[in-house]
Amino acid sequence: MSILDLIYPKRCVGCGAYGSYLCAGCFSFISFADQGFCVACQKAAIGGFTHPACKTSFEIDGVFASVAYKGVVKRLVYQFKYNPHLLDVKQLLVDFFYEGIIQKEPFINLLTGRSFFMPIPLHKNRMKQRGYNQSQVLTEGLVERLQKELPVNEDRSGGRIVIKDCLERIKQTKPQFGLSQQARLANISGAFCLKSNSVDDLKNASVVFLVDDIVTAGTTFREAAKVLKKAGAGKVYGLAFAHG
Numbered sequence: 001m002s003i004l005d006l007i008y009p010k011r012c013v014g015c016g017a018y019g020s021y022l023c024a025g026c027f028s029f030i031s032f033a034d035q036g037f038c039v040a041c042q043k044a045a046i047g048g049f050t051h052p053a054c055k056t057s058f059e060i061d062g063v064f065a066s067v068a069y070k071g072v073v074k075r076l077v078y079q080f081k082y083n084p085h086l087l088d089v090k091q092l093l094v095d096f097f098y099e100g101i102i103q104k105e106p107f108i109n110l111l112t113g114r115s116f117f118m119p120i121p122l123h124k125n126r127m128k129q130r131g132y133n134q135s136q137v138l139t140e141g142l143v144e145r146l147q148k149e150l151p152v153n154e155d156r157s158g159g160r161i162v163i164k165d166c167l168e169r170i171k172q173t174k175p176q177f178g179l180s181q182q183a184r185l186a187n188i189s190g191a192f193c194l195k196s197n198s199v200d201d202l203k204n205a206s207v208v209f210l211v212d213d214i215v216t217a218g219t220t221f222r223e224a225a226k227v228l229k230k231a232g233a234g235k236v237y238g239l240a241f242a243h244g
């Protein structure tokens with residue numbers, strides 16, 4: 001037991017029971033079955049791939065999410081965002097993220113070449129406020145598990161799954177929550193730029209996975225993908241812990 005366990009006794013985020021941040025009963029309510037959707041039109045899409053008819057130039061190729069953003073998952077994400085000292089909560093999120101994402105065959109099938117995993121960056125002011133980037137933390141946890149546990153073969157080795165940080169957030173955006181799709185797009189437009197010396201890196205990737213904690217309408221992923229594709233990236237997908 002650490003000193004933190006004494007200061008902050010572990011309680012289930014769902015029902016308040018002592019002992020862990022998620023009890024077995026509340027765990028059973030977590031829904032992994034997330035319907036795939038097309039971020040361009042918001043309608044259902046098999047596997048989470050953007051509909052071919054919706055794909056304009058520089059559009060993201062698809063989005064995968066691990067769990068549904070509701071109930072106990074919402075509370076876990078809240079704890080994760082605002083109580084960064086709770087390492088157990090972080091590990092829970094990483095584990096659910098991993099377990100959910102490896103069940104998605106379209107995602108696994110994309111890991112044949114060199115895959116870049118790229119966290120959605122925070123603006124430097126927000127970073128100063130919060131002290132850490134939750135997307136970065138999730139990216140590190142997810143990549144560590146993928147490298148460790150995915151079967152290694154000629155096409156797919158741990159060394160081919162790498163974290164690459166090519167994006168910078170240059171615009172401080174308002175929270176997207178509650179905004180219409182049009183307002184979301186206007187809000188996020190111009191938010192990202194490419195870090196210097198990233199262009200050559202991008203050309204070496206067979207696929208780029210942008211990583212974020214929550215995907216709602218997918219406008220953040222779409223804007224980031226646009227910047228990467230304009231710079232020469234081939235396939236770009238979004239990976240989110242939760243969809244809501």
Ligand SMILES: [Zn+2]
Nearest residue numbers: 012015023026
């Ligand atoms: Zn519980």
Ligand SMILES: [Zn+2]
Nearest residue numbers: 038041051054
């Ligand atoms: Zn569509």
